[in-house]
Amino acid sequence: MKTRRSNPGRLGTLGLCGLMLAAGPALAAHARAARTPIRHLVVIFQENVSFDHYFATYPHAANPPGEPHFTAAPDTPSVNGLTRYLRTHNPNSANPFRLDRSQAVTCDMDHAYAAEQRAADAGLMDRFVEETGATYDACNPTQVMGYYDGNTVTALWNYAQRFAMSDNSYGTTFGPSTVGALNLVAGQTHGATPADLPNEVANGTVIGDPNPDFDDCSPAGKPTIAMHGTNIGDLLNRAGVTWGWFEGGFRPTARVNGKAVCGASSTNIAGATVTDYSPHHEPFQYYASTANPHHLPPSSVAMIGHDDQANHQYDLSDFWAAARAGHLPAVSFLKARKYQDGHAGYSDPLDEQTFLVQTINRLQRLPQWKHTAVIIAYDDSDGWYDHVLGPIVNQSDDPAYDALSGPGTCGHAAPGAYLDRCGYGPRLPLLIISPWARENFVDHHVTDQSSILRFIEDNWHLGRIGDQSFDAKAGTLQHLFDFRDGPHMGPLFLRAATGTPIRGGDDESGAAD
Numbered sequence: 001m002k003t004r005r006s007n008p009g010r011l012g013t014l015g016l017c018g019l020m021l022a023a024g025p026a027l028a029a030h031a032r033a034a035r036t037p038i039r040h041l042v043v044i045f046q047e048n049v050s051f052d053h054y055f056a057t058y059p060h061a062a063n064p065p066g067e068p069h070f071t072a073a074p075d076t077p078s079v080n081g082l083t084r085y086l087r088t089h090n091p092n093s094a095n096p097f098r099l100d101r102s103q104a105v106t107c108d109m110d111h112a113y114a115a116e117q118r119a120a121d122a123g124l125m126d127r128f129v130e131e132t133g134a135t136y137d138a139c140n141p142t143q144v145m146g147y148y149d150g151n152t153v154t155a156l157w158n159y160a161q162r163f164a165m166s167d168n169s170y171g172t173t174f175g176p177s178t179v180g181a182l183n184l185v186a187g188q189t190h191g192a193t194p195a196d197l198p199n200e201v202a203n204g205t206v207i208g209d210p211n212p213d214f215d216d217c218s219p220a221g222k223p224t225i226a227m228h229g230t231n232i233g234d235l236l237n238r239a240g241v242t243w244g245w246f247e248g249g250f251r252p253t254a255r256v257n258g259k260a261v262c263g264a265s266s267t268n269i270a271g272a273t274v275t276d277y278s279p280h281h282e283p284f285q286y287y288a289s290t291a292n293p294h295h296l297p298p299s300s301v302a303m304i305g306h307d308d309q310a311n312h313q314y315d316l317s318d319f320w321a322a323a324r325a326g327h328l329p330a331v332s333f334l335k336a337r338k339y340q341d342g343h344a345g346y347s348d349p350l351d352e353q354t355f356l357v358q359t360i361n362r363l364q365r366l367p368q369w370k371h372t373a374v375i376i377a378y379d380d381s382d383g384w385y386d387h388v389l390g391p392i393v394n395q396s397d398d399p400a401y402d403a404l405s406g407p408g409t410c411g412h413a414a415p416g417a418y419l420d421r422c423g424y425g426p427r428l429p430l431l432i433i434s435p436w437a438r439e440n441f442v443d444h445h446v447t448d449q450s451s452i453l454r455f456i457e458d459n460w461h462l463g464r465i466g467d468q469s470f471d472a473k474a475g476t477l478q479h480l481f482d483f484r485d486g487p488h489m490g491p492l493f494l495r496a497a498t499g500t501p502i503r504g505g506d507d508e509s510g511a512a513d
Helices: 008-023 025-030 051-055 084-088 113-123 141-145 154-162 177-186 232-239 316-324 349-364 367-371 449-459
Strands: 040-046 164-166 224-227 243-247 254-256 259-261 265-267 273-275 313-315 331-335 372-378 430-433 441-443
Touching: 040 177, 040 349, 040 449, 051 154, 154 164, 154 349, 154 430, 177 232, 177 449, 232 243, 232 449, 243 316, 313 316, 316 331, 316 349, 349 372, 367 372, 372 449
Parallel strands: 040 331, 040 372, 164 441, 243 313, 243 331
Antiparallel strands: 164 430, 254 259, 265 273, 372 430
16 A cells, blocks of 8 residues: 655644634634644553563563564663563562463453552562462462563564663552553542542542443443542643544443443454443543543544544544544544453453554554654553562552551651552553654653653643642653654554564555544
């Protein structure tokens, strides 16, 4: 397939102007220009992977026969991964071990707020088998020590080698998916109503996976909460900057008594049927200001990214509709269908790779690519082993749930600090794919999930969230970019099945709608 060559910068600017005019004079008067050359940010927010689980031996892969091979360029930097000694003399009750492509489907580990702290054991990092290793059904808790290399997560290793990655980025706090999603968009897990739900909310802070109040598709009979306070969507709206959260399965399959039914499902590589949409993965549905409770569609393609009945919450297919029409929002959060989001138990790295590669291949063909950056980030570690304890920048001493530095403690909270936000949490992968990314680069500066929030705030002059949001503490992502002398990195097209580069005139289609 041949791609028509054009001026990406000019088309991106004209497309943005067209959107501003279509949305009316109020938006055109208040929209803020980007501070950097990044006019379009796409955050692909995946599920439940620790850094060591995907990058323990980067850039060295085993390369056995029958698996896609990865051979690093001679100048590829190393990461703070698992040394040979840690792989053979680990302080845990089992040594780390390599998982191959035939072992892509695994159990879901325990990734509760307190369990992850106990596994870290005040920095000894030696109780993962006992505290986060899965024990349900036929799961072997030692599986928590497993890791993949470039023969399974091949695409991610190729993206890391071509573009930029971090080996020192963390979950903003300990805890599961909802915690990570809220930290991504608000840097804040405090502000929940009701203020206490066993294992879900403590002292007004979310520590579990309660579902959002403002979502018809939240399952009946399970706890729901509302979040109060400001999120990044509120700041983007005030600044007139186009944005949206795009999630697979968000489009209803039916309506019953006026309420949406999210019944779409897909089949993963293990043959299991998996519901596409997860309400507790959709952070903006917890806030009345940014929720689309009935999953209403955008009033038109031209209004995607703007204020209308969809309220910036969309199906994943709406992202591609906007992209085809030249209406790519300034800030887009992409959430895969569950079977492709990487979450152990119902997804896997191979289904995830298909989503990532098809999405990024397609993004790189857009005329706006010259001024686009893609961030691949994760919501939590799933409890998978990682050998690094991040800096504890926020203390908490809830006797019921904190357990990092001792029973009931993660240090000692400052007077007036919100409890149950012990962090930083586990180390997570973070990659930047962009014409403006540093080439074959590993950043060692400390960052966290709210660093993405801070990048958005700084790039579009939005200000800070406030109210103890972690954005005020977040490290910058600027080190992963090189904004000198124009865009310098060409696209990298990969094969979805293998994660290996496409050579010559070969091609693959982009992501399906």
